[in-house]
Amino acid sequence: MTITKEDIASFEQRYRAAFVNSLSGFKSANLIGSRDGRGAPNLAIFSSVVHLGSDPALMGFVMRPVEPLRHTYRNIKESGAFTINAIPFALRVQAHATSARYEDGVSEFEACGFSQEYIGSFLAPFVKESPIKLACTLADDLLIPANGTRFITARVEAVHLSDDLLRSDGYVDIAKAGIAALSSLDGYHTTGDAVRYAYAKPGIPVRELIYGTE
Amino acid sequence: MTITKEDIASFEQRYRAAFVNSLSGFKSANLIGSRDGRGAPNLAIFSSVVHLGSDPALMGFVMRPVEPLRHTYRNIKESGAFTINAIPFALRVQAHATSARYEDGVSEFEACGFSQEYIGSFLAPFVKESPIKLACTLADDLLIPANGTRFITARVEAVHLSDDLLRSDGYVDIAKAGIAALSSLDGYHTTGDAVRYAYAKPGIPVRELIYGTE
Numbered sequence: 001m002t003i004t005k006e007d008i009a010s011f012e013q014r015y016r017a018a019f020v021n022s023l024s025g026f027k028s029a030n031l032i033g034s035r036d037g038r039g040a041p042n043l044a045i046f047s048s049v050v051h052l053g054s055d056p057a058l059m060g061f062v063m064r065p066v067e068p069l070r071h072t073y074r075n076i077k078e079s080g081a082f083t084i085n086a087i088p089f090a091l092r093v094q095a096h097a098t099s100a101r102y103e104d105g106v107s108e109f110e111a112c113g114f115s116q117e118y119i120g121s122f123l124a125p126f127v128k129e130s131p132i133k134l135a136c137t138l139a140d141d142l143l144i145p146a147n148g149t150r151f152i153t154a155r156v157e158a159v160h161l162s163d164d165l166l167r168s169d170g171y172v173d174i175a176k177a178g179i180a181a182l183s184s185l186d187g188y189h190t191t192g193d194a195v196r197y198a199y200a201k202p203g204i205p206v207r208e209l210i211y212g213t214e
Numbered sequence: 215m216t217i218t219k220e221d222i223a224s225f226e227q228r229y230r231a232a233f234v235n236s237l238s239g240f241k242s243a244n245l246i247g248s249r250d251g252r253g254a255p256n257l258a259i260f261s262s263v264v265h266l267g268s269d270p271a272l273m274g275f276v277m278r279p280v281e282p283l284r285h286t287y288r289n290i291k292e293s294g295a296f297t298i299n300a301i302p303f304a305l306r307v308q309a310h311a312t313s314a315r316y317e318d319g320v321s322e323f324e325a326c327g328f329s330q331e332y333i334g335s336f337l338a339p340f341v342k343e344s345p346i347k348l349a350c351t352l353a354d355d356l357l358i359p360a361n362g363t364r365f366i367t368a369r370v371e372a373v374h375l376s377d378d379l380l381r382s383d384g385y386v387d388i389a390k391a392g393i394a395a396l397s398s399l400d401g402y403h404t405t406g407d408a409v410r411y412a413y414a415k416p417g418i419p420v421r422e423l424i425y426g427t428e
Contacts, residue, residue: 028239172236
């Protein structure tokens with residue numbers, strides 16, 4: 001079937017959001033932790049964190065200027081610091097709960113059943129239950145002209161991860177960590193183990209990487 | 215374990231790329247199709263396509279100004295049109311092969327075993343084997359100051375998808391379509407079926423959506 005942009009424009013709002021959010025494919029599952037100027041913590045789920053570069057290590061994510069993300073945006077702009085915490089499938093219900101529009105002064109950590117963790121002198125709270133935690137500082141806050149959303153870029157200052165996830169070639173086994181993959185606005189998925197392939201070269205058949213021999 | 219940004223900077227290049235690319239979580243799997251001014255087609259795998267907005271329908275992706283993506287970038291800038299085609303796990307080997315640095319004039323469609331499909335008057339080629347295909351036009355080409363990469367935003371002009379994937383509430387069942395989730399630079403994953411949850415509200419337990427009753 002074909003659905004045109006005119007069809008999409010005519011869809012009922014929630015139907016349209018569910019539809020268009022499905023179209024990019026699977027999404028990353030992360031909780032972003034931050035604190036306001038008085039030290040009050042905030043935690044919100046994001047499905048748009050993407051890798052921007054490795055040298056230096058940079059991540060990016062999309063921020064829509066609406067509640068409940070407004071607290072995250074304000075805190076990041078004020079403090080310049082935040083955390084990105086991978087969400088295991090086993091914690092999907094608590095993670096989904098952070099998307100509710102809590103009032104000012106309510107900590108999503110407490111309301112949703114996550115534990116704050118502070119590491120060293122980094123001022124933003126990590127999610128203790130997450131097996132892969134990134135300490136990030138704000139790099140760029142870019143306006144996306146097409147719809148007025150923001151694309152936030154962040155420097156990775158430190159990575160805290162479970163010892164058993166790092167493979168010999170630098171690959172972090174996020175499937176072994178049980179990290180969720182997301183779909184649309186509300187879908188949570190387990191994944192199978194990674195099937196990995198060697199760097200592709202023209203004219204040479206793609207070769208599978210066997211675990212332990214990378 | 216803790217890995218600092220100084221550790222990351224000291225890593226060997228490929229190790230660092232594998233490591234940092236793992237940290238954002240699962241990634242979307244898409245092939246971007248384009249054509250140059252003489253009609254020569256190009257196809258390349260991207261793991262950074264993200265949803266930007268639903269009204270209007272907008273997608274974004276990260277473009278590193280290096281081969282083999284340079285052809286895609288040049289074609290998109292010249293023609294303003296391209297396609298985004300979801301990658302089923304079953305086609306992972308062919309899709310991975312598109313990441314090789316083919317010479318000018320080589321069609322990755324032919325070299326990697328995909329079929330070009332032209333729909334209506336849209337000038338960019340779709341991947342016939344893909345169950346979810348987006349016709350896109352360039353909206354914004356944003357420079358990311360932190361590392362000189364580009365963030366490309368695109369308007370969704372039309373969606374071509376298999377009839378059996380669209381659910382009653384607008385959700386597209388990408389797990390049923392067998393779409394792959396990616397990890398790091400070279401990991402391909404199957405996924406389990408979606409577990410979905412209702413819109414979250416403060417103080418109300420998160421409720422699972424049962425398929426067929428959304």
